[in-house]
Amino acid sequence: MGMFSRMTDIVHANINAMLDKAEDPQKLIRLMVQEMEEALAHARCVSAQYIAQKKQLNRNADSLNRSAQRWQEKAQRAVEKGNDSLARAALKEKQSQTRQFEILQEEIAQIDSQLDKLTDDIEQLGHKLAEARQKARMLSQREHTVAAQLKLRNQAQQESVQRAMGKFEAYQQKVDQLEAQVEAYDLGSGSASLEAQFAELEQDESIEEELARMKKSRAA
Template sequence: MGLFSRFTDIVNANLNSMLDKAEHPEKMIRLIIGEMEETLVEVRSTAAKNIAEQKTLARKVTSAQEGVAHWHNKAEIALSKGRDDLAKSALAQKHKCQAELTQLDSENTPLTDLLTAIQADAQRLQDKLNEAKRRQEALLLRQESAEVRLKVREKAVIHNIDEAMAKFERYQQKIDRLEAQVESYDLTENKDLSTQIAELEQDDHVEAELAKMKKKVVNG
């Protein structure tokens, strides 16, 4: 893909649309920024080459202008000395310098126009790159915010679980206390029954002893 066709695609790209459709917007924005930075380097490199060429043309233009002035002055000197032949030769050299100057001007005009266009394109691309970096920062902020919110939610869930377990523990303790009360009643009832039976046994012994004493008195 040519530099300027790729540049046009990048500058005309709708970042919002591309990011909305992307499966991973953060990866897409990194790729876009990388492509823009690479293209911007190439655009600036092309601009630098054209500037260098323009400077070379400018030096040649200056040299040709100096040549025109130089040979014009030589022609005047030759005429003042009555040397028409030398004056004619000097004017011929002057015309060559003028022709070179005209050619240089014709080369410099489109080069100047191209350089102006490249500089404008570089600025457009830089603006687009700045926009992409702003979008990247916005995405990073959204990601950080989402991660913080997720941590908050996770902590809230853990807190809810801990609270539920604490409630369960309290319920368990309440049930344990109820069971303990039931067991205490059972123990009390069992103790009363044993006492009653022991008393019955003691009554039997008393009755037996009483009967024995009565029998002894009667037989006595």
């Protein structure tokens, strides 16, 4: 299993745990981005360790290669001097250095393979992280847009209610004014009727008094 697969499993596990907690979408996206950033940072750290290890192995391999060449030269001089036993000992050391060199070369090849896979994993994770960040920005923008729309709709609704209430109050005031006019008219009409009745009563009394005077004068 590659490094990216392990990191992806870890990220997915953490995301599933967050989903189980029913986190809000924006917070969930932020946590996803954070998890992927941490995974990417870990992958880069491992890559740096591989590179440092490869450099050290290359230094050791170069040292072994130079040592093998020196033993080869010593064996050649021993042969030239006719000392076969010394030449054999030198060739033995050369073979030992060569075997160690070959082992290091295999380890370096394995590290190169791991670095190639890790580089691909980092690249894939980097793309995924960029997508997640883009989705986070889009979600944040959508949330702000929806919040602004809701605010405007609430304001519009409140203004509509206020207008309706204003129209109702204006209509109620007109009705109150009409009722007041009717009441004022009724009060005026009642007062005029009473005055007329009192005037008529006074007129009747005057007539009766004058009639009484006429009867008295005739009787005298």
